[in-house]
Amino acid sequence: MEKVTVFGAGSWGTALAYVLTLNGHDVLLWTHRADQADELNSGTNERYLPGFRLPGTLKATSDLQHAIRHSETFVIAVPSKAIREVCAEISGGMDKSALFIHVSKGIEPDTHKRISEMIREEVGTEQLKAIVVLSGPSHAEEVAKEHPTTITAASEDKEAAKRVQDLFMNQFLRVYTNTDVVGVEIGGALKNIIALAAGLTDGLGYGDNAKAALITRGLAEIARLGVKLGATPLTFSGLSGVGDLIVTCTSPHSRNWRAGNMLGKGKTVEEVEASMGMVVEGIRTTKAAYQLSQKVGVPMPITAALYSVLFEQVPVEKAAEGLMDRVKKDEMEDMIDLL
Numbered sequence: 067m068e069k070v071t072v073f074g075a076g077s078w079g080t081a082l083a084y085v086l087t088l089n090g091h092d093v094l095l096w097t098h099r100a101d102q103a104d105e106l107n108s109g110t111n112e113r114y115l116p117g118f119r120l121p122g123t124l125k126a127t128s129d130l131q132h133a134i135r136h137s138e139t140f141v142i143a144v145p146s147k148a149i150r151e152v153c154a155e156i157s158g159g160m161d162k163s164a165l166f167i168h169v170s171k172g173i174e175p176d177t178h179k180r181i182s183e184m185i186r187e188e189v190g191t192e193q194l195k196a197i198v199v200l201s202g203p204s205h206a207e208e209v210a211k212e213h214p215t216t217i218t219a220a221s222e223d224k225e226a227a228k229r230v231q232d233l234f235m236n237q238f239l240r241v242y243t244n245t246d247v248v249g250v251e252i253g254g255a256l257k258n259i260i261a262l263a264a265g266l267t268d269g270l271g272y273g274d275n276a277k278a279a280l281i282t283r284g285l286a287e288i289a290r291l292g293v294k295l296g297a298t299p300l301t302f303s304g305l306s307g308v309g310d311l312i313v314t315c316t317s318p319h320s321r322n323w324r325a326g327n328m329l330g331k332g333k334t335v336e337e338v339e340a341s342m343g344m345v346v347e348g349i350r351t352t353k354a355a356y357q358l359s360q361k362v363g364v365p366m367p368i369t370a371a372l373y374s375v376l377f378e379q380v381p382v383e384k385a386a387e388g389l390m391d392r393v394k395k396d397e398m399e400d401m402i403d404l405l
């Protein structure tokens with residue numbers, strides 16, 4: 067039995083705290099809202115996991131110092147836009163080092179930093195035992211129902227990745243390890259762009275051919291960018307690559323797919339964001355990935371088309387037409403770096 071603190075009590079933080087509690091660990095779930103801590107301690111999280119009953123052994127707090135002191139194993143489960151703020155606050159309150167496990171999927175616009183890079187910038191080297199990213203096809207709603215799920219724990223520190231595998235693995239959650247942090251983080255972040263686009267084409271009524279095209283060509287452009295940034299090509303055919311692409315592009319559980327679907331049915335970006343009530347990482351990541359693709363000179367036509375819809379008010383039908391009208395190509399063109 068280990069002591070673990072989960073920071074962030076949205077759908078994923080709550081589901082992972084549940085898994086760790088089931089696995090026999092002493093888990094403290096931190097939320098920045100005192101009213102939510104009270105609700106969690108009474109056994110529910112209605113906004114983020116409606117109908118789900120938390121076990122009585124899973125405790126919650128909104129006291130950050132209490133949460134930091136509870137353990138030396140931290141699971142960071144807040145949206146990417148809150149990573150810097152939350153990690154800086156945690157770092158400011160730490161008096162011993164800790165293992166940081168992050169589960170967020172995003173890239174920061176303008177700096178183009180991955181989550182583990184932001185954590186390293188906010189937490190002192192002497193405070194970090196290691197950083198592990200936990201990623202893969204895993205809707206919180208299904209994990210909370212104990213449905214079979216597979217994910218990967220990636221770290222440059224193999225022993226740390228194995229420790230995370232041991233912490234989370236059980237009969238319904240199978241955890242693999244990987245050493246390709248860049249590939250796992252890029253795959254997890256960029257699949258949200260393609261999921262938004264898949265929701266959008268579903269909203270337009272384009273059907274399955276269009277979705278298969280988005281998943282396949284989306285994977286090609288994600289891998290192209292990832293390899294340029296130092297990822298191992300094979301990682302993109304794994305759980306955090308094609309696995310997460312499939313689950314997010316095809317499931318109504320996906321907030322990114324749902325947001326895209328609303329856009330395809332004519333809602334504005336502002337209307338979609340206001341109505342979701344949960345994080346839609348793909349919008350921010352589209353901006354970051356578009357900027358990054360321009361900076362490093364990697365063609366990412368789907369990302370560019372979505373960027374034009376989200377940030378340049380290009381009508382969705384026009385963006386889709388633009389994708390189909392592009393110059394004729396060989397399927398494997400621009401893929402040479404992946405060999």
Ligand SMILES: NC(=O)C1=CN([C@@H]2O[C@H](COP(=O)(O)OP(=O)(O)OC[C@H]3O[C@@H](n4cnc5c(N)ncnc54)[C@H](OP(=O)(O)O)[C@@H]3O)[C@@H](O)[C@H]2O)C=CC1
Pocket residue numbers: 074075076077078079097098099114143144145146148151152169170171172204205206207343344345347
């Ligand atoms: N849900 C899922 O199935 C999965 C999600 N992920 C990833 O995990 C990350 C978290 O997602 P998820 O749990 O779904 O998100 P949710 O939108 O469900 O919840 C976000 C949580 O973070 C809290 N939060 C937001 N900003 C801050 C802040 N500045 N300080 C402290 N807490 C904050 C929110 O609090 P408040 O209620 O006050 O807004 C809320 O509790 C995302 O990057 C997502 O892509 C990864 C795999 C699966």
Ligand SMILES: O=C(CO)COP(=O)(O)O
Pocket residue numbers: 171202203204205206258261310313314319320321322323345346347
């Ligand atoms: O990352 C996820 C599943 O692996 C969750 O995706 P959404 O954020 O689109 O719901």
